[in-house]
Structures are given as structure tokens and as C-alpha cells.
Amino acid sequence: MTTEQNPNAQELEQEQAEAQTQAENEQAEVSVEDLQAQITNLEENLKLEKARTANAVYEAQKSVERIQRESEKHKDTVLEKFAKQLLDSVDNLERAIAAAGDEKNSLSEGVELTLKSLLTTLEKFGVVAVDTANGFNADLHQAVGIDPTAKVNEIGTVLQKGYSLNGRLLRPAMVMVGA
Numbered sequence: 001m002t003t004e005q006n007p008n009a010q011e012l013e014q015e016q017a018e019a020q021t022q023a024e025n026e027q028a029e030v031s032v033e034d035l036q037a038q039i040t041n042l043e044e045n046l047k048l049e050k051a052r053t054a055n056a057v058y059e060a061q062k063s064v065e066r067i068q069r070e071s072e073k074h075k076d077t078v079l080e081k082f083a084k085q086l087l088d089s090v091d092n093l094e095r096a097i098a099a100a101g102d103e104k105n106s107l108s109e110g111v112e113l114t115l116k117s118l119l120t121t122l123e124k125f126g127v128v129a130v131d132t133a134n135g136f137n138a139d140l141h142q143a144v145g146i147d148p149t150a151k152v153n154e155i156g157t158v159l160q161k162g163y164s165l166n167g168r169l170l171r172p173a174m175v176m177v178g179a
Contacts, residue, residue, distance in 0.1 A: 076165075076166075079125065079126075079165065080165055080168075080170060083122065083125070083127045083163070083165055083170055084170055084171065086118065086122060086127075087127075087163055087170070087171060089118065090115065090118055090119065090122070090161075091160065091161075093111055093114060093115040093118065094115065094161075096108075096111045097111055097112055097115065122163075125165075126165050126166040127163055127164070127165050127170065128163065128164055129161050129162070129163055130161065130162030130163060130164055130169070130172070130173045132155050132158050132161075132162075132173050132175060133155075135153055135154055135155065136153050136154065136155055136175065136177050139169070140162060140164075140169060140172060140173060141155065141162065141172055141173045141174075141175045141177075142162075142172040142173065142174050142175070143175060143176070143177045144159060144174050144175070144176065145176040145177075146176060146177060146178070146179045147176035147177060147178055148178075148179070149178070150176070150177065150178030151178045152178050152179060153177065153178065154177070154178045155173075155175045155176070155177060155178075156175070156176045156177065156178050157175065157176040158173055158174075158175050159174040159175065159176065160173065160174040161173055162174075
């Protein structure tokens with residue numbers, strides 16, 4: 001009986017080995033298909049993540065640009081307000097020089113030097129006086145009266161100087177114009 005069981009056991013082992021080999025082959029085939037599906041799925045996920053990353057980078061760059069524009073605009077606004085306040089001091093120094101007249105003393109010379117220093121500093125930051133020598137320009141000048149001695153569309157008297165900041169008008173020049 002033991003001899004009969006041996007061939008049966010051997011046959012059984014062979015059948016099991018064949019079945020296992022066949023199962024492994026089927027599993028290998030299934031695994032390749034599964035792996036290909038996983039690769040396809042991962043490639044799609046990778047494309048999606050690349051798109052999301054590119055979008056996030058684009059949004060970050062746009063945010064940086066927007067913040068820089070807002071910062072520049074805020075800086076310009078602050079500089080404009082500051083310059084307008086300083087123009088009052090410039091006007092007062094010019095009035096002091098005009099009140100002193102032709103009399104030259106150390107006080108009037110000090111006021112003139114202070115005015116010159118203030119105007120130089122303002123020019124460094126882009127504040128310049130508006131041109132009044134080349135005729136009336138409604139964009140730069142504010143006509144407040146008629147000067148009978150001036151020619152038509154010519155500026156006769158400048159009552160208050162105008163100033164611009166980096167090409168933008170801070171304050172128009174108040175002038176009297178010929179009619």
C-alpha cells in the first residue's frame with residue numbers, strides 16, 4: 001500500500017505543482033495587466049498634479065506681481081502726500097524771500113539757502129516745478145484771473161507755482177492769463 005500511495009502522492013504533488021505554476025502564470029498575466037493599469041492611472045495623476053503645480057506657480061507669480069504693483073502705488077501715494085505737505089513750506093520760504101525784497105542780509109540768505117536745499121531734495125525724489133514759460137496749458141495751469149498786460153493764451157502773472165511728481169501733476173500752477 002505504501003508503494004501505491006507513493007505514486008499517487010507523487011502524481012498529486014505534480015498536479016499541485018502544475019496547478020501552482022499555472023496559477024502563477026495567470027497571476028503574472030493579471031499582474032502585468034494590473035501594473036499597466038496602475039501605470040496609466042499614475043501617469044494621469046502625474047499629469048493632473050503637474051497641471052495643479054503649474055497653476056499654483058502661476059497664481060503665486062501673479063500674487064507677487066499684484067503685491068508689487070500695490071506696494072508701488074502705495075509708495076507713490078505716500079510720497080505724493082508728503083510732497084504736497086512740503087510744498088507749503090516751499091511757498092512760505094518763497095514768500096519770506098519776496099517780503100525781504102532786495103535787501104540782502106544773513107537772514108534772507110539763510111532762507112534762500114534753505115529753499116534751495118529743499119527744492120534740491122524734492123527734485124531728487126521727482127518733484128519739479130511746472131513750466132510756466134511756454135504759454136497756458138489747462139492740464140498744468142489753473143487760470144484764476146485775466147492779466148490785461150499779457151498776450152492771448154500767454155501767462156501773465158504766476159500767483160503760485162505748480163509742481164509735478166514723476167510726470168504726474170501734484171498741484172497746478174495758479175496763473176493769470178491774457179485774454
